[in-house]
Amino acid sequence: DVKVTQSSRYLVKRTGEKVFLECVQDMDHENMFWYRQDPGLGLRLIYFSYDVKMKEKGDIPEGYSVSREKKERFSLILESASTNQTSMYLCASSLRAPPEAFFGQGTRLTVV
Amino acid sequence: AQSVTQLDSQVPVFEEAPVELRCNYSSSVSVYLFWYVQYPNQGLQLLLKYLSGSTLVKGINGFEAEFNKSQTSFHLRKPSVHISDTAEYFCAVSVSGGYNKLIFGAGTRLAVHP
Numbered sequence: 001d002v003k004v005t006q007s008s009r010y011l012v013k014r015t016g017e018k019v020f021l022e023c024v025q026d027m028d029h030e031n032m033f034w035y036r037q038d039p040g041l042g043l044r045l046i047y048f049s050y051d052v053k054m055k056e057k058g059d060i061p062e063g064y065s066v067s068r069e070k071k072e073r074f075s076l077i078l079e080s081a082s083t084n085q086t087s088m089y090l091c092a093s094s095l096r097a098p099p100e101a102f103f104g105q106g107t108r109l110t111v112v
Numbered sequence: 113a114q115s116v117t118q119l120d121s122q123v124p125v126f127e128e129a130p131v132e133l134r135c136n137y138s139s140s141v142s143v144y145l146f147w148y149v150q151y152p153n154q155g156l157q158l159l160l161k162y163l164s165g166s167t168l169v170k171g172i173n174g175f176e177a178e179f180n181k182s183q184t185s186f187h188l189r190k191p192s193v194h195i196s197d198t199a200e201y202f203c204a205v206s207v208s209g210g211y212n213k214l215i216f217g218a219g220t221r222l223a224v225h226p
Contacts, residue, residue, distance in 0.1 A: 033214060040121065042202060042218035043156075050211035058213075090156070092214070098144055098163050099212035101204075103156040 003027075006091050006104040013111050019078040021107050023091030030096045032074035034058075034066065037088040037106070049074055050096065081111045114139045116205050116217035124223045127195055133188040133220045135203035144212070145186040146204040147177055150219075156202065162186065173197070198224045 007022035025032065031050055035043040035058075045058030047066040055066050063085060067075045074093075078085055088108050092101040119134040137143065145162040160171025167179040177188045186203060203217040 031212065031214075035216070040218060042118075043216035045213070045215060048211070048213050056211070056213065059215075092156075094212070094214065096212055097208070098161070099206045099214055100146065100158060100161055101156075101214050102158075103148075105155045 004091055004093050004102050004104040006089075006107050008107050009105060011107055011109045013078075013081050013109065015082060015111055017078075017081050017111075019081050019109070019111075021076040021078075021089055021091075021109070023074045023076070023093075023104055024072055025074075025093035025102070026072065027093065027102070028071065029093040029102075030071075031094045031099060031101075032068065033092040033094075033101065034064075034074065034076045035090045035092065036060065037090055043090060046076065078109075081109075083111050085109065086111045114143070114205055114207055114215050116203050116215055118201075118203055118217035118220050120220050121218065122221045122223065124225060125193055126225050128192050130191050131189065131193050131197075131222065133201050133203075133222065135186045135188065135217060137184050137186065137203075137205040139184070139205065139207055142208040144206045144208055145177075145179060146206075146214075147171065147175070147186070147188050148202045148204060148216075149173075150200045150202065152199070159188070159201070193222070193224050195224050195226060198222060 049068045091104040094101040147159040148156040
């Protein structure tokens with residue numbers, strides 16, 4: 001079974017802190033994704049990586065950056081956390097084709 | 113740019129009744145289409161997928177969906193729902209070719225009542 005593991009289920013951070021969310025997949029998938037899930041808004045794509053060190057902005061990249069130094073690991077970085085970044089963050093991975101995505105359990109981030 | 117519209121944010125239904133959750137997408141090229149389900153406090157799980165071939169796709173838990181290219185729709189159906197089907201359902205689209213970025217709709221909350 002494909003496994004996508006996010007480093008934390010719950011995280012509480014202070015405004016202005018630099019926050020790292022880590023995601024690891026074990027199936028040698030080319031694609032990795034970070035989404036943000038908010039009630040009524042569904043899953044919104046923050047960043048997408050299609051290969052090591054390759055990334056593409058999604059719909060809401062402002063305030064976020066990403067890093068993919070190894071194929072299995074995709075990190076989401078909040079440069080200076082703000083309260084409007086309080087949300088559920090979901091990581092996913094997929095083959096390039098077909099792009100059936102497998103999801104981690106999510107990290108619920110609260111910024112206070 | 114591709115986008116996905118789920119036409120109903122909430123769908124209440126009685127147990128054993130049929131249900132249809134609607135999904136429309138915007139893309140002028142070939143697409144891959146997916147439905148995912150999220151049970152409370154859990155991650156997303158794939159229900160079914162359309163990659164090519166037959167337009168009627170069957171998935172897990174008795175769900176099926178029909179790809180309609182002319183109407184750019186991919187509606188999800190189940191002939192008889194159970195209480196355990198209460199969950200949030202997400203439609204997703206990826207344009208075939210290229211790097212296959214996956215875009216999701218806003219979700220439909222299905223509430224099955226006894």
